[in-house]
Amino acid sequence: MRAGTLARVHGDPVSLGGHFSQRVDFVARQRNDVIITDPLTSLARWTAPTWSIAGGVVSNTPTLSADILADGNMEAVGVGSWAAYGTPATREKSAAQAHGGSQSLHILTDADYEGAGQAPVTVSGAWYIYDGWLYRAVADKSTRIILQDWRGWAYAASAIDANISTWLYRSCASRATGTGSFFEIICLHTGADVYIDDLTAKRVTLATAFATRRTRLQNFNAIFPPFTHSGLYEHSVPVGIVVCLDDPGDPKNFIIAYHNGGSALRIEKCVDGVYTALSSTSVTYGATKYLSVKKNGDSVSVYYATTDYGALVATVTVSDAAIQAGRYLGLFSMSPQHSFNPASVPFQVRLYA
Amino acid sequence: MLSAIFCVAMNGGLPDLPPMQNGGSLALDAGEGSGWTVIGQAPQTSTCLVRVTSSRAVIDAMKASADYLWIEDF
Numbered sequence: 001m002r003a004g005t006l007a008r009v010h011g012d013p014v015s016l017g018g019h020f021s022q023r024v025d026f027v028a029r030q031r032n033d034v035i036i037t038d039p040l041t042s043l044a045r046w047t048a049p050t051w052s053i054a055g056g057v058v059s060n061t062p063t064l065s066a067d068i069l070a071d072g073n074m075e076a077v078g079v080g081s082w083a084a085y086g087t088p089a090t091r092e093k094s095a096a097q098a099h100g101g102s103q104s105l106h107i108l109t110d111a112d113y114e115g116a117g118q119a120p121v122t123v124s125g126a127w128y129i130y131d132g133w134l135y136r137a138v139a140d141k142s143t144r145i146i147l148q149d150w151r152g153w154a155y156a157a158s159a160i161d162a163n164i165s166t167w168l169y170r171s172c173a174s175r176a177t178g179t180g181s182f183f184e185i186i187c188l189h190t191g192a193d194v195y196i197d198d199l200t201a202k203r204v205t206l207a208t209a210f211a212t213r214r215t216r217l218q219n220f221n222a223i224f225p226p227f228t229h230s231g232l233y234e235h236s237v238p239v240g241i242v243v244c245l246d247d248p249g250d251p252k253n254f255i256i257a258y259h260n261g262g263s264a265l266r267i268e269k270c271v272d273g274v275y276t277a278l279s280s281t282s283v284t285y286g287a288t289k290y291l292s293v294k295k296n297g298d299s300v301s302v303y304y305a306t307t308d309y310g311a312l313v314a315t316v317t318v319s320d321a322a323i324q325a326g327r328y329l330g331l332f333s334m335s336p337q338h339s340f341n342p343a344s345v346p347f348q349v350r351l352y353a
Numbered sequence: 354m355l356s357a358i359f360c361v362a363m364n365g366g367l368p369d370l371p372p373m374q375n376g377g378s379l380a381l382d383a384g385e386g387s388g389w390t391v392i393g394q395a396p397q398t399s400t401c402l403v404r405v406t407s408s409r410a411v412i413d414a415m416k417a418s419a420d421y422l423w424i425e426d427f
Contacts, residue, residue, distance in 0.1 A: 264388070268366075277367045281388030281406075314390045 032353035040342035047248040048211035064202035086114035099197035117184025122176030131171035132199030212330035219352035225342035236261035239338035244326035253322035279314035360422035
């Protein structure tokens with residue numbers, strides 16, 4: 001059939017060589033034909049075990065493992081589980097402030113980059129959510145919770161000077177490398193006076209981080225609803241999209257493009273469970289901006305703008321057969337701190353154009 | 354903002370770009386649009402080609418560093 005010819009045959013008998021006839025029911029599709037348009041008013045057609053819709057907003061609370069930190073609630077006697085990072089002037093348990101229980105970890109710094117941390121046992125390649133509560137007794141905008149893994153590939157920071165003398169919830173996520181994982185709280189500047197309490201580190205069940213639908217397409221254009229943040233640099237947990245996913249129940253091969261909660265839009269591939277970072281680009285977050293993707297063969301282009309395929313973030317080349325065979329695509333989120341708003345931009349998949 | 358292609362070591366699935374201390378990324382510090390993209394990687398090798406888009410200071414520092422092999426400006 002000539003490209004560009006719209007041929008629709010619905011249930012008409014078609015002669016095939018004069019030897020036999022067969023009832024044929026197909027639609028010859030053209031470039032840019034819509035395959036899926038979904039306003040996400042229901043997840044009935046999605047593989048999304050832990051996702052929900054409330055008030056028109058889609059969000060996820062993924063399944064997490066048990067906490068792997070020691071003395072995260074800071075109720076143990078002494079700071080034995082919390083090694084010093086640098087040489088803070090004070091590293092003590094204190095009853096002066098407590099988010100839960102009767103005490104917290106108190107840090108006073110007399111130089112930049114001081115704090116405390118510990119090295120939990122992690123599984124290489126697995127995602128972990130690290131979260132907890134911070135209380136700043138003096139104005140210091142630079143107190144951060146940092147997972148010192150992947151050289152700062154993920155972190156979270158408490159936000160502004162005005163937030164003193166109140167407990168702030170912060171979270172971050174990172175993948176463990178299996179060696180050198182170290183969860184820490186760092187005060188970036190001298191003179192910081194902070195209390196830390198109720199920290200946890202939990203492994204994410206990856207299959208619950210995705211909400212996907214299946215297509216039969218190897219090449220496609222796709223548009224995803226805008227995602228929202230509860231606060232930039234407050235929850236550095238990935239939120240974005242997944243394409244070319246092999247198996248929603250046991251994801252091992254896929255491409256993810258996500259905002260890191262700070263200023264970066266990242267693209268990574270996972271092949272047989274092994275991740276490779278493909279791109280990291282500084283973007284300005286916008287509540288009405290959304291991700292769109294064009295995939296054609298090995299080429300995957302990711303856009304982030306207020307229009308379809310508006311501003312190119314990056315084009316990456318992914319030739320791995322296992323990813324090329326993946327037919328699921330959809331949303332990616334590891335925290336209820338983020339959400340998707342499909343009211344203005346529904347999920348849509350078209351033939352590649 | 355400038356772009357250049359470098360041959361860079363891979364470290365744990367991540368291009369070994371200028372140190373990203375405490376969440377910062379030197380290559381990303383030049384504002385919107387700055388960053389990097391892997392444009393070539395041979396299977397089973399520990400290096401890749403990366404297109405870096407950043408400030409002149411970052412690009413020049415990478416060119417001057419023995420850790421990165423400058424290929425061409427882009």
